[in-house]
Amino acid sequence: MKLNKRLALTIAVAAVLSACNATPERNESLETARELVADVEASPRAGVAATDISEARKSLDKANRLDESKGKRADIEYEAQNATIRAQIANEKILTAEAQESIEKGTEQRQAVLIEARERDARRSAAATDVAQQQTKDSESRVDSLESELAGLKAKKTERGIVLVLGDVMFDTGQATLKRGAYDTLDRLASTLRDRPGRNVVIEGHTDNVGSEQSNQGLSERRAQSVQTALQQRGVGSSQIIAVGRGESSPIDSNESDSGRRQNRRVELIFSENRQVQE
8 A cells, every 4th residue: 555655656746747847849939029019018108109019919919828728830920920010110119209309309319319219220120020921922922013013103213223202292391290191102102012021112311402401411311210100100111111311412403493492302212122221
């Protein structure tokens, strides 16, 4: 009888030790999503990206439930990646809000904040999972002409790539906030980029020479960043976009006339099919 009790105890201890040694497999995508979603939820400016944060949380909660119930790994990966993408979009909005607040206060740290936001954006982009992995083989093999897709928006093929010019009418005078009338064009541009991770765009802000060179430089940067943010809000990957301000340095017409200055106040989008975007 004592021998049976000892044998039963030995078996029970072995079972416990075996269970302790069965360490669950680590899911890197899910861990990354948990970290990013927690970061944006904890931000004091989370309100500027409430919708994106909410969607990120929904996807993460679904991924957690699937993970807890031992669901399919592919389904867990899909929801985790969706949560990561929405959290990154939310983070971009938060960073843009921080930079905008600093600019409006006229602090001397404006340039430093903008540079820091870009550097953090680059770090986030390096860690991002490509949305294109979620597309079917049919969508990946589909080859459409970028030039023909943009033809309806009066884009032109140049040595720099396919260039689309957004005129000054997209913004209020001296402001960087996009007018509602620009949304249709931005929706079409986002559709062209969103499902094609190999397509990239450089967004350049330009001004006329009215006002100081410093203020024109700042305005051109803010306008380019407004277009960048609008595209990211529509699902375009941050790794596909670079936004830069050229100020008054690259006029396409004379600044001696109203019509010439109007032509110079513009945002140019230069599209390419390359994998790398270069400033």
